Amino acid sequence: MAERFGNLFSHDIGIDLGTANTLVYVRGRGIMLTEPSIVAVNEKTNRVVAVGRDAKPMLGKAPPHIRVVRPLSHGVISDFEVTEELLSYLINKAHNDRSKLFGPRVVVGVPTGVTNVESRAVRDAAAAAGAREVYIVEEAVAGAIGAKLPIQEPVGTMVLDIGGGTTDIAVLSLSGVVSSVSSQVAGDRFNDNISEFVRSEFQLAIGERTAEEAKLAIGAVLPLATPLERAIRGRDLATGLPREILLTDSHIREALGPSLDTLMEQLKQVIERTPPELLSDILERGVFIFGGGALLRGLPRLLEKMLGVPVHIVQDPLTAVVRGTGIITEDPKRFRDFFIDEDAVISET
Numbered sequence: 001m002a003e004r005f006g007n008l009f010s011h012d013i014g015i016d017l018g019t020a021n022t023l024v025y026v027r028g029r030g031i032m033l034t035e036p037s038i039v040a041v042n043e044k045t046n047r048v049v050a051v052g053r054d055a056k057p058m059l060g061k062a063p064p065h066i067r068v069v070r071p072l073s074h075g076v077i078s079d080f081e082v083t084e085e086l087l088s089y090l091i092n093k094a095h096n097d098r099s100k101l102f103g104p105r106v107v108v109g110v111p112t113g114v115t116n117v118e119s120r121a122v123r124d125a126a127a128a129a130g131a132r133e134v135y136i137v138e139e140a141v142a143g144a145i146g147a148k149l150p151i152q153e154p155v156g157t158m159v160l161d162i163g164g165g166t167t168d169i170a171v172l173s174l175s176g177v178v179s180s181v182s183s184q185v186a187g188d189r190f191n192d193n194i195s196e197f198v199r200s201e202f203q204l205a206i207g208e209r210t211a212e213e214a215k216l217a218i219g220a221v222l223p224l225a226t227p228l229e230r231a232i233r234g235r236d237l238a239t240g241l242p243r244e245i246l247l248t249d250s251h252i253r254e255a256l257g258p259s260l261d262t263l264m265e266q267l268k269q270v271i272e273r274t275p276p277e278l279l280s281d282i283l284e285r286g287v288f289i290f291g292g293g294a295l296l297r298g299l300p301r302l303l304e305k306m307l308g309v310p311v312h313i314v315q316d317p318l319t320a321v322v323r324g325t326g327i328i329t330e331d332p333k334r335f336r337d338f339f340i341d342e343d344a345v346i347s348e349t
């Protein structure tokens with residue numbers, strides 16, 4: 001039906017509703033949007049004043065009556081209304097033609113651990129934005145699909161999605177999630193670790209954005225052949241005045257150390273709970289990582305050393321999830337076992 005009456009249907013949409021970034025894929029067009037998962041709301045009028053890219057510069061700089069929210073920052077939806085605004089803004093901006101008789105089929109990837117109530121809110125928001133069908137899937141699963149891993153075969157696959165608010169770990173086999181865990185040791189936590197380190201080591205208060213810039217510019221979890229350094233500015237805790245210090249990759253390593261130990265422990269727990277046959281597959285094939293955190297210098301090699309398992313960064317790790325949601329739009333039935341919304345209806349179109 002979709003083929004014969006193709007011109008009556010909107011293009012299908014895949015969305016990676018990440019804790020830090022939301023990506024939108026439009027079938028037949030490709031990845032159309034990459035926006036920070038941020039919404040700014042005017043508390044006085046209760047109106048959304050900015051979404052995504054436009055809202056990001058307001059973080060930490062808005063007057064008291066403007067609330068700048070990252071509604072998914074901890075992997076749970078802290079604010080339903082704001083999440084709905086974000087979704088409908090993105091679906092509409094991704095250029096879906098409202099003149100079409102049938103709205104798009106929409107596949108949304110959400111962080112591991114969202115509750116039924118939360119996934120229902122996502123479904124309702126997508127439906128309200130005009131979707132004719134909505135499917136919801138864990139981002140770790142969507143990423144594995146995007147990376148073309150053989151998760152429908154009787155082979156164990158372990159994936160690690162290191163995002164901003166959460167790191168999602170999943171073991172998959174035969175179209176099922178054997179086990180999955182969501183850790184809050186992820187990019188945001190690393191930024192906090194850097195701020196805390198600079199505060200206690202240098203008596204300097206720095207903003208979240210400065211910490212993140214330092215992480216991207218000089219962060220490395222293993223020693224580098226050529227050390228990196230960067231001047232960063234903040235407020236001296238004693239004098240209250242601005243001051244500049246020189247931060248090095250080894251400072252960042254020290255700052256992140258405890259968090260990385262925690263993450264390793266959590267990974268080991270998942271491995272310990274994995275049935276032996278699947279574990280043997282994972283040992284042989286390795287662990288696949290994606291998400292922005294996969295780009296932290298030295299992380300794959302550190303994981304290899306600590307876990308004794310090969311670690312591969314999937315191709316284009318920041319878009320694996322959204323590409324996976326795009327693949328699902330092509331034939332949702334094939335992936336029905338992965339949908340987390342209980343009453344996801346598979347229509348016959």
Ligand code: ADP
Pocket residue numbers: 017018019020021022162163164165166186187188212215216219290291292293295296297318
């Ligand atoms: P989410 O899926 O949770 O929205 P992303 O996969 O988009 O998150 O990753 C965002 C996180 O990845 C941020 O915390 C960001 O700082 C981090 N990140 C992005 N690029 C790098 C990099 N090159 N090195 C270290 N961290 C990075």
Ligand code: MG
Pocket residue numbers: 016018019139161163291321
């Ligand atoms: Mg993600």
